[in-house]
Amino acid sequence: MRTSLHPALTITASLIFAILVAPLFIILGAAVSDTSYLTFPPQGFTLRWFTNIFEISAFRTTAITSLQIAMLGTALALLIGIPAAYALNRFRIRLPSWLANVFVLPILVPEIVLGFSLLKSVTISLGLPVFLVLLLGHALLVLPYAVRVVGASLASFDFSIEEAAISLGCPPLKTFFTVVLPNISAGVIAAFILAFITSMNDVSVSLFLTGPGISTLPIQILAHMEQFFDPTIASVSVLLMVLTVGVMAIVEATLGLTFLTK
Amino acid sequence: MTVSLTLDSVTAHYGSTQVLKDLSLAVAAGELVSLLGSSGCGKTTTLRLVAGFLEPTSGSIRLGERDLTRLPAHQRNIGLVFQNYALFPHLSVRDNVAFGLKQRGLGAAERLKKADAMLERVGLASFAERMPAALSGGQKQRVALARALVIEPPLLMFDEPLSNLDAKLRVDMRVEIRRLQRANGTTSLYVTHDQEEAFSISDRVAIMNAGRIMQLDRPEVLYQRPANSFVARFVGFENLIPMRVSARDGGAVTAQTDAGATLTLSQDAFGAIPDRFVLAARPDGLAVTRAGEGRPAGIPVTLGIRTYLGRAYQYQCSTPGGDYLGNGPLTEPLEPGSSAILSPVPEQCCILPPED
Structure with a gap:
């Protein structure tokens, strides 16, 4: 039996859905437009803007940089974030309550400010290589996801299980890897995906930290648009969308999307 | 091992x-x-x-x-x-x-x-x-x-x-x-x-x-x-009555509650009794009987609510010094509001050191 919806509700819902989805169709349309400038609705049909991406070497190199930064930065964030989340949950009673919030600061501080302060402190003062600074910046940017999402998993983890393992003769560090980690793996994977996507999409922090010869894909898209304003931008966007949808499809098939929002 | x-x-x-x-x-x-x-x-x-x-x-x-x-x-x-x-x-x-x-x-x-x-x-x-x-x-x-x-x-x-x-x-x-x-x-x-x-x-x-x-x-x-x-x-001795010895006569010890009610306890039945002690009893250990001539001495009480336990009646007993729970025989149901006597049953009671 279906309950009938009020027409106004149906109309509002459809409208909101349309507003959410429309940009994706506009981008898709613009990407195949047979014109040398961005336009919608598309005029004609061509796939040359897609092949154009691969002919511009800057797209290829920045895409590789972005993937490297996202992969390593996320790994670094997890390396710090998992132990941090563990400590915050395990010793919650003994730790001051503000400590957990420190790890959320990178989300609360405007990204522009984060990028600028990193430029000031790390790049200029320490003079570290650009790639390393980018990596550190992104690791800092996505650290909150690692701490929060892994922390959510640990919040429902029963620490008496850990004590059970220790009482059975398993040393504490080994217990973490054989008993704790397998039971929060869903949270770790979720944190990885969220952090990875955040890093791949980041503009504000990267804007300050990219330097001579090294840039990320979103920055390259911006730079390209400022110079050319041709449908290549739209086709890159379509590819990024396909990539994201692909990742989500894998998540949905293996773990279920709802667990990302847990 | x-x-x-x-x-x-x-x-x-x-x-x-x-x-x-x-x-x-x-x-x-x-x-x-x-x-x-x-x-x-x-x-x-x-x-x-x-x-x-x-x-x-x-x-x-x-x-x-x-x-x-x-x-x-x-x-x-x-x-x-x-x-x-x-x-x-x-x-x-x-x-x-x-x-x-x-x-x-x-x-x-x-x-x-x-x-x-x-x-x-x-x-x-x-x-x-x-x-x-x-x-x-x-x-x-x-x-x-x-x-x-x-x-x-x-x-x-x-x-x-x-x-x-x-x-x-x-x-x-x-x-x-x-x-x-x-x-x-x-x-x-x-x-x-x-x-x-x-x-x-x-x-x-x-x-x-x-x-x-x-x-x-x-x-x-x-x-x-x-x-x-x-x-x-903890183990269900609901009546804890603080008492003070006022006289000793051979094996018989006379002790008083804070409210002044007097009990005579036999050292043979209760064991050694110190000068200050707490008389502890479950409701079973305090026998409720009608007040009157020829009845054993005990704490005079006014009966409150009576509940039926199957093996006995249980009474709420009010005294100026506090309320107690005692049991009375099924053969002699007493009415709420009437006067009664509460007497300790030696084998069901304990003599404990006073609480601080």
Whole structure:
């Protein structure tokens, strides 16, 4: 039996859905437009803007940089974030309550400010290589996801299980890897995906930290648009969308999307 | 291998709060001792100290000849059973049981053999392949028990193991725990807040309050001869009447309540009576009879509500010094509001030291 919806509700819902989805169709349309400038609705049909991406070497190199930064930065964030989340949950009673919030600061501080302060402190003062600074910046940017999402998993983890393992003769560090980690793996994977996507999409922090010869894909898209304003931008966007949808499809098939929002 | 567990003057703190005060406890080899008390009395703290999850501020803990006091928890070789089972959710029942054996470096074949044999003993042989989530509460606790027993520890500890089970299962499980503990002769420490559970399962019970053991004895002794007012109240002595001796005449002692009512007690029946004491009695221990000529002397009371218990009537009895509960015979029902006499039944009463 279906309950009938009020027409106004149906109309509002459809409208909101349309507003959410429309940009994706506009981008898709613009990407195949047979014109040398961005336009919608598309005029004609061509796939040359897609092949154009691969002919511009800057797209290829920045895409590789972005993937490297996202992969390593996320790994670094997890390396710090998992132990941090563990400590915050395990010793919650003994730790001051503000400590957990420190790890959320990178989300609360405007990204522009984060990028600028990193430029000031790390790049200029320490003079570290650009790639390393980018990596550190992104690791800092996505650290909150690692701490929060892994922390959510640990919040429902029963620490008496850990004590059970220790009482059975398993040393504490080994217990973490054989008993704790397998039971929060869903949270770790979720944190990885969220952090990875955040890093791949980041503009504000990267804007300050990219330097001579090294840039990320979103920055390259911006730079390209400022110079050319041709449908290549739209086709890159379509590819990024396909990539994201692909990742989500894998998540949905293996773990279920709802667990990302847990 | 059966060994004794000895706690010697153990003190423990959470931050600046002292949670155990100079606690000494000896559990004999093969004995099952329960720590009984309400939440916050220090019973779980004691267990966690022995397990090695907490460090004592002072004092020592020994298991047989081994000094456990500063030994890391994973080297203590103690079987633990938790209230919430604490099974490894990502391992099958068999792997849960085999976990401790794996830590001891046993080969896969031997682990499997021992784990299956232990599952057989707790009646879960056919559940070896299952994951913990697919088990009922009672089955989970059996797996937890098997997991703790299979490493053949010199000491077993139980932290409220039956609290999450329903009433019927609780009784079955405690019989089961007792059976396995007896069969192995494993020295055991059992923490619970449930008096019936503690009394039914234990060789001896330690009743705890505010970080101290108030009395450690066999359940029969605790139930019939509590040593102080706290234990008396705990085991159901609802009437605690502070009294003061006013005269002694040979074996007969005359004592008065705070409100001035006089009782004459025989030292032959009650044992030695100090100058100040608390007369402790369950409702059964205070006989309610009609006031009047030729009746035994006692505390004069005004009767309140009468309830029918099947074997007797129970009366609320008001006196200027406080309210008491007493029982009267079925043959002589008394009306609320009437006057009556409350007299202690010697074999049902205890003479306790005065409360501070």
